[in-house]
Amino acid sequence: MKSLELFAGAGGLALATANAGFHHDAVMEWNPNACSTLRRNQSDGLRQLRGAEIIEGDISDAHFGVYAGRVDLVSGGPPCQPFSIGGKHAGMDDARNMFPHAIRAVREIQPKAFLFENVKGLLRASFSKYYQYIIHQLSFPELTRKGDEEWVDHLARLEKAATKGYKSSLRYNVVFQLIDSANYGVPQRRHRVLIVGIRSDLNREFAFPTKTHEQDALLHDMWVTGVYWDRHKISKKNRPTMPPNSGGAWGIFLACCPECFSNLGRQCVMRLRICRRLTAGKLASGTRITSSTLAQNRMQATPVVRMTNPPRR
DSSP states (O other): OEEEEESOTTSHHHHHHHHTTOEEEEEEEOOHHHHHHHHHHHHTTOGGGTTOEEEESOGGGOOGGGGTTTOSEEEEOOOOGGGOSSSOOOGGGSTTOOHHHHHHHHHHHOOSEEEEEEEGGGGSGGGHHHHHHHHHHHHSTTSOOOTTOOHHHHHHHHHHHHHHTOOOSSOEEEEEEEEEGGGGTOSSOOEEEEEEEEEGGGOOOOOOOOOSOOHHHHHHIIIIIOHHHHHTTOOGGGOOOOOTTOOHHHHHHHHHOHHHHHHHTTEESSOHHHHHHHHHHTOOTTOOOOHHHHHHTGGGOOSOEEOSSOOOO
16 A cells, blocks of 8 residues: 655654555655754665655655655645744634645545644643634535635535535545554653545445553552562662552552452542542542442442453553
8 A cells, every 4th residue: 555645754654554555655844954854864774664756845845746656655744833832823814734745645646545643732622622723624516715704604515515414526524533542652751643434335334443541540550560570670668659649540549448348459430530520529538438439329330340451550
């Protein structure tokens, strides 16, 4: 399968899509230093960039039609500065907002799928209407803006098309999700919005992968089983004591009932979200959770949760 990478930067997302099985037909980037990095890595034999044309230039001048029928995937990370928590937060009024060209690429190439990523600031309330505008345009890329039509009026047309069940020759089923890279085993917390679209005529399904790592499992490994310290070869005498506000559901349960929790070990009689509600609404910090307490709240309980092999962070 072939792909076109837009706004490539130094190639992080390009490496990921290549590792997923795509071969890059071309990689586009505006920044000269980033392009030098791409060329250097390619000349050094980096497998993920083998055979890719590295195009340095302004993407607003690109003619995407030449890739129609040549690539299956369009991917990239449009510049995040317009929507970043830092900066001026100009959003759609920022000259660096390249989402219109990402949408144009989808319209002109008509790939089987697209993948775009951006900062979580894109989901802020102040940008919510424009974000919906982006999603609707990606869903109906052929319903373009007319002449001097204001973008809010274009959005209204797109919303009517979506609610009416508009049948377009080019339509994408679009989903998005805010993810934290740490929940997938990356040793860094990095939040990103991922937008995925599948061309509707393909009748293909997509779902974001489930998390492989989580904070509650980390706390469990640190303060219940101790296997976290074992993995890192930290002797018991050098292990810290559990901080009073370690966070997460495990920390809340431990703070309230360390003996009870230790005895329960790897099998909980209640989901930890119930314990969170109990401690927040009914029990003071440090109050022992007894069997009678559990019985009194039995109606709020959910089925047994086994933690024999909790996912690891």
